[in-house]
Every structure is written in structure tokens, then in C-alpha cells.
Amino acid sequence: MEKRAPVNFRPSEIRNKTFLIVDDFGDMRSMIKSMLQGLGVTQIKTVANGEDAVSAMATQRFDIILCDYNLGPGKNGQQVLEEGRYRDLIGLGSLFVMITAENTVDMVMGAIEYEPDSYLTKPFNKDLLNARLQKLIDKKRNLSDVEQAVDKKAFERAIALLDRKLAAKPKNPGDLNKIKAELCFRSGDYKQAREIYESVLAEREVTWARFGMGKAHFVTGEYAEARTLFENLLSDDETFTAAYDWLARTLQLLGQSVEAQAVLQRAIDLSPKAILRQQALGELALRNEDEETAGRALAQAVKMGQFSVYKNPAVTASYAKLKACTGLASEGLKILKIMKLEFKGEPEAELFASTAECLIQTEKGNSAAADDCYEQSAALYEKCSESADPGVTLEMIRVSDALGHSDKAKELLGLVVRNNHSDSEFLQKVKSLMIELELESDPVAFIEEIRKEIVQINNRGVDLARSGQLSQAVELFQEAVQSMPANQLVNLNAARVLMMNIQKNGDGKQQLEKVKEYLDRARLVNDEDPGFRRVQATYQQLVSQA
Secondary structure (H helix, E strand, C coil): CCCCCCCCCCHHHHHCCEEEEECCCHHHHHHHHHHHHHCCCCEEEEECCHHHHHHHHHHCCCCEEEEECCCCCCCCHHHHHHHHHHCCCCCCCCEEEEEECCCCHHHHHHHHCCCCCEEEECCCCHHHHHHHHHHHHHHCCCCHHHHHHHHCCCHHHHHHHHHHHHHCCCCCHHHHHHHHHHHHHHCCCHHHHHHHHHHHHHHCCCHHHHHHHHHHHHHCCCHHHHHHHHHHHHHHCCCCHHHHHHHHHHHHHCCCHHHHHHHHHHHHHHCCCCHHHHHHHHHHHHHCCCHHHHHHHHHHHHHHHHHCCCCCHHHHHHHHHHHHHCCCHHHHHHHHHHHHHHCCCCHHHHHHHHHHHHHHHHHHCCHHHHHHHHHHHHHHHHHHCCCCCCHHHHHHHHHHHHCCCHHHHHHHHHHHHHHCCCCHHHHHHHHHHHHHHCCCCCHHHHHHHHHHHHHHHHHHHHHHHHCCCHHHHHHHHHHHHHHCCCCHHHHHHHHHHHHHHHHHHCCCHHHHHHHHHHHHHHHHHCCCCHHHHHHHHHHHHHHHHC
């Protein structure tokens, strides 16, 4: 009688997968490779460190990544995972399995921040590896078409594909609904995402759906409701670290920055290896004038950033400034010197370093050196202001005020609000800076006046376009772009009316180049915004017809 294979062993599923093994020990790499070969796998790549792992992932899309946590000098497994997620090197249908001999709370909590698909604790054998992989493959079966759509940012197509899969009554509807809701949320369709969460919750209490509802309330400005949901989630599970982050963001927008800091600190106590949270805590503690907490958090963020994709020049500059404020100016300047070497050739990083040095030299009373740094900062800002993080402009406001250039500080203040008028979280930082520097007697009124002005401009332009006065609409939006070159909404509306004018009057080659310029600016702000993707699609259609 022919011997049957075990029920849980479906060799064809694993045999066809591509594997990446990441481990700093050659014997361990060989052992895992041998196990996989015993399961019929032929497409296996092995690397010995985190840097080579990321390079391999950037070159080839792997179905399954088996990565050790401790990889010796350089990136660890958590940093490989976070960079893979950040750069979209790990596909929607791919699997990332963290392998470790270490099971400390800090390690587990740190790695779980970036959601590996599973863990394997050393030692393990071929049967355990096979069983774990089969279970994971079952959860992510047949997602390659969805993954391809997501890679192209064709979110509507990806969601339609998921709808077809759900209509076929699969075994994993919960997993598919979760992916669908996340894609709706990512693409800006908050209404549909909310409907999915509500539908799931109508049947039973599911943590991911409750969390999603909290996020949906947050993005639509229902902060009190969001706060309640996040607090309830943490009441049920105090280890749900992502809920701490969203609760802290919510509290800040409710004007409760001290409470927000306490929430982040609780999360840090649970999971100290989360670099983004350390950065957020450090910056928030600075705004709350809690130098001790800021110092600890920023020091950790700088240390963890050494091999992380989230290494941030703004955080390093803040740490250097904090050193100077606490009487250690020479140490602050040393940090900036190292920073300039680490971020060499990056204009935005050079600008953060230059503005920080300007403030430190001012603190030391070196007015000539401070003036030189300010001139350098102004020149760098001129080069990269439109494409840089808006936080760069806040630093330019700070140094302009510190060196007595109050008119320049106020000019930049108006510019940064105009460019970011719809970003409530960023405007909260602007308001804090205005209060700190006493730039305006009523920061809230100042911001609201500008926001109202932008709404009026957009409404007027849209009305002109709808009434057929396209040349006037084009002129209005082109003038608006001049005064707020990094405002996504204004750039998109300028592109829209220009393309309407091309479709009506023809002769569009030069105007299409202008449309591309507006779209390039909008892309820098958010290339996943649904409005951007719609305008981009119209542009591509016009280009194909030209």
C-alpha cells in the first residue's frame, strides 16, 4: 500500500517559494537551508548580516524571509524588518519569520512593533519549521495579485480583488477583511474602512477592528471618540503598544500634551526598543520643557538610529541643542560634528545641523559664529525648502527669531502654515512654537485666518472652473502655488484646472510640463492620497494622447 504524506505536509506549496535566510552563524544558515531542501525547496538565498539582507530584499522579492534577531555588528533582525516594511521590500503575501534564541521582554516587544508574521525559538527541527510555514502560507494564500496592485498603488483594484476573494467564501475572511480595511485606510477611503470595522464589530468584538475604528475617528477629527476607544483597548490589553501611540497623538490634538507624554512613557517602559516612539517622546518632552525625559529619549533614539532606516537628523540636532541648553555646549557641537559626517551629502541634514549650531553658538555668546551659521542655514534652506520636511522651516523660524530676524521669522511662519494648512498634528507643533517664541498674540486665530483664506481661494478657483472660466481659474491657482509651493491641495487643484484647460483648448505640451511640476510637488507630500492618484491618472492619460 502506498504511504500517504502527512495531512499537514503539502510539499508543492513550500517547494515553489523563494526563501531568504539571514543569520550571522554559518552553521545555522547551513542547517536551516538543509531543512528547507529536505522539504523540497530549491530557491534559497543566504546572507550573514542585516545590511546584506536589506540589499537582497531590495534586489529580489522573497516569498519567505527567515531572519535571526541577533546578527552581530550592524542591523539586527528588528531593523531588517522595520526597513523592509518602511521601503515596501516585504510584499503583502510575503512572510517574515523572526528566529531567536533570546526571549527577553525588550526583544519580543521591540520586534512585535513591526509585526513579524511569526517567531521561531531556537532550537527547532524540520517538522516544526514545516508546520509553522504551512500555517502561515494558509493565511496568506493567493494574495499575489493583490500584492501586485498594492505595489503599483492601485488600491481600488487591490480592494476589488479582495472583494472577489471574500465573495468566494474563503476560510480566512477575517484576515482578508483586515487587509481590505487597511488598504481603504491607507488610500484615504476612511468611510469604507469604517464600514468594514463596523460590520466586523457588529458580529463580535475584534481588537483590530476596534483599533481601526479609533483611527477612523482620529482622522475625521472626532478626537474625544478616538480617545475613548484607545483607552478602552489599553484597559483590556496594556501591552497593545500601537494604541499608546495613537492615544498620545489624540491627546496632543486635545491640547493635553503632558498627559500625552505620560502615555508615551508608559509605552516606552513596555517596549524601549521602538525608535519612532523614543523620537516622539523626546520631541514632546522638549515641548513640555521636561529636559530630563527628553535627554533620555533622544539619547536612546540617536543610539538606536545608528543602523536604522528611521535614523533622523532632526532628532540628532535636537539632542545636540539639548546638550547645549543643559550647559554642555561643547558636547552638543561634538554631536553635530559627527552628525555632519554621518549625513554627509544630505542637504536637509546639513540644514538641521546648521540651524542647531547657530542656536548653540548663540547660547555660547559667539555672535559672529552664529551669524555665519545663519547665513549658511539661509542658503541651504533656499535650496531645499520645497522638498524638505516641514520641520526644517520650524527650525529656520526658531533661528531667525533667536538672531533678531523677526520679520523673516513671521514670513516663514505664514509660509509654513499655508503649506501645511490641513495637517492638524503639524499645526499643533506650529502653535507650540508660536507660544514659545511669542510670535503672535493669538496663535489659534492666526492659523485659522490662514486656513480660512486657503479654503476661500480653493472654493473660488473651483467655482471659476465649473462656470467655464478656465483661464481665470488657472491664473488664480498658479498665483496660489507661488505663495504656498508645498501645499498639496493647491498644487493638485492647479494641475486639475490646467488639464481641464488643455482638454478644452488643446496646445498642451508646455502646460503638461507645468502639470508635471505641480504633481511632483504633491507627490512629495503624499503619493498615496486618493486625490493625487486621480489627478495623476488623468495626467498620464493626457500624456499618452499627446
